[in-house]
Amino acid sequence: MSGADVYIVGVAMHPFGRFPDKTSLDMSTEMILDALDDAQLSMKDIQVFGCGSLFENGSGQRILAALGNPGAPVYNVTNACATGAMAVRVPYLEIRAGISDVGLAVGFEKMGKQGLLVAGQAAMAAGAGGGEKPRKVFEPGNVRIPSEGVLGTGTMPGVFGEIGMEYAHNNDGVGFEQFAKVAVKSHEHSVLNPYAQYRKAFTLEEVMNAEVISWPNTLPMCGPTGDGAAALVLVSGEKLATLPDDVRKRAVKITASALYSDPYNPDNLASPDVNSLTRTAADRAYEMSGVDPQDLDLVELHDCFATAELVHYDNLRLCEPGMAGKFIDERGPYRDGKIPVNVSGGLVSKGHPIGSTGAANLVEITMHLRGEAGDRQIEGAKVGMTHVIGLGSTCAIHILEKTAA
Amino acid sequence: MAKLPIVDYLVLDDGEPHLQAIECQHCGALTLRTPIQCGACFTRGPFAPKALATTGTLRAFTVVKRGALGNGFVSAIVDFDGGGNAKANLVDGDLENFENNKLGEPVRLVTYTVDTDDDGNEAVAFGFEKI
Numbered sequence: 213m214s215g216a217d218v219y220i221v222g223v224a225m226h227p228f229g230r231f232p233d234k235t236s237l238d239m240s241t242e243m244i245l246d247a248l249d250d251a252q253l254s255m256k257d258i259q260v261f262g263c264g265s266l267f268e269n270g271s272g273q274r275i276l277a278a279l280g281n282p283g284a285p286v287y288n289v290t291n292a293c294a295t296g297a298m299a300v301r302v303p304y305l306e307i308r309a310g311i312s313d314v315g316l317a318v319g320f321e322k323m324g325k326q327g328l329l330v331a332g333q334a335a336m337a338a339g340a341g342g343g344e345k346p347r348k349v350f351e352p353g354n355v356r357i358p359s360e361g362v363l364g365t366g367t368m369p370g371v372f373g374e375i376g377m378e379y380a381h382n383n384d385g386v387g388f389e390q391f392a393k394v395a396v397k398s399h400e401h402s403v404l405n406p407y408a409q410y411r412k413a414f415t416l417e418e419v420m421n422a423e424v425i426s427w428p429n430t431l432p433m434c435g436p437t438g439d440g441a442a443a444l445v446l447v448s449g450e451k452l453a454t455l456p457d458d459v460r461k462r463a464v465k466i467t468a469s470a471l472y473s474d475p476y477n478p479d480n481l482a483s484p485d486v487n488s489l490t491r492t493a494a495d496r497a498y499e500m501s502g503v504d505p506q507d508l509d510l511v512e513l514h515d516c517f518a519t520a521e522l523v524h525y526d527n528l529r530l531c532e533p534g535m536a537g538k539f540i541d542e543r544g545p546y547r548d549g550k551i552p553v554n555v556s557g558g559l560v561s562k563g564h565p566i567g568s569t570g571a572a573n574l575v576e577i578t579m580h581l582r583g584e585a586g587d588r589q590i591e592g593a594k595v596g597m598t599h600v601i602g603l604g605s606t607c608a609i610h611i612l613e614k615t616a617a
Numbered sequence: 618m619a620k621l622p623i624v625d626y627l628v629l630d631d632g633e634p635h636l637q638a639i640e641c642q643h644c645g646a647l648t649l650r651t652p653i654q655c656g657a658c659f660t661r662g663p664f665a666p667k668a669l670a671t672t673g674t675l676r677a678f679t680v681v682k683r684g685a686l687g688n689g690f691v692s693a694i695v696d697f698d699g700g701g702n703a704k705a706n707l708v709d710g711d712l713e714n715f716e717n718n719k720l721g722e723p724v725r726l727v728t729y730t731v732d733t734d735d736d737g738n739e740a741v742a743f744g745f746e747k748i
Contacts, residue, residue, distance in 0.1 A: 330685045350621050350734040357623045361687030362731055362742045364704040365679065370692050373679030374704075378694070381676055381720040388716075426692075427680035427715045476656030481638070481649050482704040483677075483694050 215308040219452050219463040220612070222251025222445030225575040228409040228563030230324055231439045236268055239441035240320040241278050247316070247443040252459050255280045258445075259312035262287050262302025264295040264319040265567035275318065284316075292602030293516065295319060296442065296570025297471075301608065303446045304469050313451040319571030320441035327437070331366040331484075331603055364482075369426035369434050369517055371603070375486060376428060376519025379526070385537035386522065388428045392419040393540045395433040395518040395560055401547055402557025404588035407572075409438050409563030433518035433560060440565030442572035464578045467501035468611035470494070473604075486520070489607040490527035490599065497597070498529075501611040505529040508551050509593040510580055512573035514600045515558040521545075525553070528599060528609075547590065555580075555588050570600040574610060581614040618737035620730075626650070626703075627728070627743050633671060634728045636743065638701050640667040647701050671726040672748065673697040678707060680715050693745050695724055708744040723748040 224246030226239050240263075248254060255276075261284045263272030272286035289298040296319025303315020350356075360366055380386040396416050402408040414422075414432050422430040447455070452463055470493040477485045498505065505528065513528065515521035522540060525531045530551050531539035539545065545553035556562045556576045559569065577596035579585040585593075598610045622629050626649045628637045638647040642665055646657035654661050677694040684690070691710025696702045708727060711717035724745040731742040 328683070328685050348732075348734045349736065350619075350732075350738045350740050352619070352621055353625060355621045355623045355740045357732055357740050357742070358686055359623070360685050361681070361690055362623065362706065364692035364694070364706060365681050365684060365690075367681065367685050370679045370681050370684070374677040374692065374694055377679065377720060378677035424680065424682040424715075426682065426684070429679070476646060478647060478657075478700075479696075479702060481647060481702050483702075 216310055217449035218304050218307045218466045219447050219449065220444055220466065220574070220578050221447050221452065221455065221459050221463050222247040222253065223443070223575040223578045224250060225407055225442040225572050226440055227407045228440040228565055229438050232324070234439070236265070236271070236320050236322045237275065237278060239439065240275055240318050240443070243441045243443040244275070244279060244316065244318050247445050251445040252456055253314065253445055256282050257314045258282055258284045258316045260284050260303050260306045260315040262289060262299040262315070262317040264289050264299030264317070264571065265321055266290050266292065266295050267321060267323070291606045292604050293514065293564070293566050294570050294600045294602030294606045294608045295567040296572060297598070297600045297608035297610065298570065300444055300571055300574055301469055301471060304466060307446055307448045313448045315446045316443065317446070317571060318441065318443040319568040321565035321567040322439045323437040323565055324439065325437060329368045330360060331368070331371060365426065367426060369429045371484065372517040372520045373426045373429045374483060375523060379523045379536065383534040383537065385541070388420065389416070390537045390540050391428050391433065391519050391522055392416055394515070394521045395419050397540070397546055398515065398554050398558040399432060399561050401555045401588065402561030405557050405562060406586070408557040408561050409436055410561045411557070429517050429519055435516045435559035435564040438563045438565050440563060440568035440572060442568050442575045444571060444574060462582050464581045464612050465615045466610055467503070467613045468497035468609070470496040470500065470609045472496070472607050484603050484605050486601050486605060487523060487527050489605055490524060490601065493607040493609040494528045497609040497611050501613070503595055503611055507595055508597050509595050510552040510555055510577065510590045511597045511599065512554055512556060512576050515554055515560055516564060518560060521554065521558065524599065528597070552590050555590060570608060573598040573600065574612070577612050581612055618739065620739045620741050623731065623740050623742050627741070629728065629741060634743065635671050635726065636669045636701070636703055637666045638669055639664045649703065669701040670698040673724060675707070675718070675720060675722050675724055676702065677720070678710065678718050680710065680712060680718070691718060695745050705742070706744040707746070709746045
């Protein structure tokens with residue numbers, strides 16, 4: 213496929229967690245400036261800006277007003293949990309198309325302790341105080357009853373619990389224990405990651421005996437809500453050649469960017485299909501980059517819940533078809549396993565401030581490919597993959613490679 | 618007083634209560650809500666109602682213990698015999714011994730009143746029970 217090469221030359225990620233003393237403007241601008249410093253570039257150089265946030269969509273111009281605006285076009289983007297990757301895809305596309313040479317992306321979210329997220333369903337509001345309560349009237353075609361808890365669940369732990377159980381139904385060797393083992397692995401990884409919201413290891417018994425949220429997902433198998441921001445600076449190959457040596461040497465190439473939504477699936481009349489679009493995006497990414505799944509040195513995938521991670525071992529072809537249970541049983545995704553998965557701790561430990569996640573996992577892989585991931589470094593990492601899914605649905609997959617500058 | 622379905626694809630007044638999908642007459646693709654164009658073949662119909670079976674198998678479930686609007690229920694995705702699928706509560710699901718809910722087990726559609734309005738009209742939901 214023709215088009216300019218695209219490189220990541222500056223990255224920054226705010227630790228995920230709860231930061232009541234910082235606004236989203238504080239966190240996003242701080243990370244943008246850190247990423248620009250990392251790239252030895254300035255806001256003056258930015259020719260396109262992708263700004264990703266789910267709950268504060270539309271913040272791009274406000275951020276530029278705070279940092280100095282070179283007049284760059286702003287794309288305010290959102291795509292549920294894939295928002296951060298959308299933000300990065302904006303400068304990626306403009307650079308690839310030859311429209312821009314230098315672009316900026318930020319993904320951020322302030323969620324605090326938001327609690328359960330429910331797909332497309334607002335809880336019934338408590339009665340507004342005072343005045344007469346309106347009559348409750350049902351009419352044909354107009355029966356207003358919240359479907360949550362009646363027509364099953366739309367809560368995220370539940371939806372992804374069902375997705376895991378469907379895999380268990382269709383494949384041997386997968387049950388509660390395998391899902392729990394995924395969380396054990398991720399929490400063990402998180403201990404080494406100073407950016408993670410939680411850095412505590414759990415035994416398998418602790419995970420399996422923890423409070424059930426939506427079985428088979430117990431509390432440590434669920435991603436927490438919180439605050440976060442991550443920023444990246446991207447340049448074209450042509451621009452890269454003009455940058456200082458020490459920036460060029462640390463540049464990481466985006467060799468694949470694949471984005472798909474979910475086509476009609478007769479099996480999914482009442483539930484989302486996260487499998488088909490992941491497989492399609494992954495195959496496209498492998499084709500674009502020429503990378504084989506077994507070439508990957510590490511993967512940061514979308515484990516909003518431990519049940520989600522397990523199905524993606526199969527969807528991303530990290531294991532043999534149908535063998536995700538065996539893959540975790542044999543420690544395949546451990547940092548010392550066949551293909552390290554979520555060495556950051558994943559969303560279940562690192563956290564999932566929605567708009568930042570898809571950008572943060574690109575920052576994470578970049579750190580490893582540069583040899584700058586500290587205690588959690590995967591030695592000799594040269595090829596990494598990131599994966600996010602936003603329900604509705606969208607899947608974004610990127611492959612990054614460390615190439616000679 | 619009337620019995621009113623809480624979703625329009627639940628049919629209460631035409632034989633045994635059942636779900637009614639919409640079928641593309643061009644390619645046979647099913648949906649639970651009438652599309653503007655068929656999601657599978659991109660034609661603009663015609664579309665026609667298709668009654669789904671009242672029995673099926675349990676494809677997936679989750680036991681919700683900490684929910685948003687309710688706690689302590691089993692959310693189930695069921696594949697109907699002969700095609701189609703839907704999600705609702707497994708009304709006799711085991712809330713304590715989770716693995717007693719068996720993937721692949723046969724279930725049937727049931728209906729129940731979930732609420733009553735000030736005029737006595739009943740809002741009727743569907744669910745599944747083990748056969």
